[in-house]
Amino acid sequence: MAAPRTASKETSDMSVQRMIQVGVVPVIWQQALLEYQRDWAHKDTYEAVMEHSGTYGMGVDYAYTMVHKASQRKVK
Incomplete structure (x- = not known):
């Protein structure tokens, strides 16, 4: 669900x-x-998915490199 932006938070x-x-x-x-x-x-x-996941994607990258002793993912 994407709620439209309106004139006020209450609306x-x-x-x-x-x-x-x-x-x-x-x-x-x-x-x-x-x-x-x-x-x-x-x-x-x-x-x-990783590219559009912001800090979540960064966390997944970090965990993957730590668990698998892998190099960092190349960001395009």
Whole structure:
């Protein structure tokens, strides 16, 4: 769900509440992205997901290099 920006936070919050009332489940964009990725075995989309994941992607890179004693991923 992407809530449109409005003139005020109150108006925006009210629009989100109306969407929730009809069954919409609010998520952040990164949660949706990672659900599409499903798991890190999908190598064809790995680089794109990492590139658009901000600090989450940096954390995954860090953990991978520490666990696997690997060199850092090349950022394009």
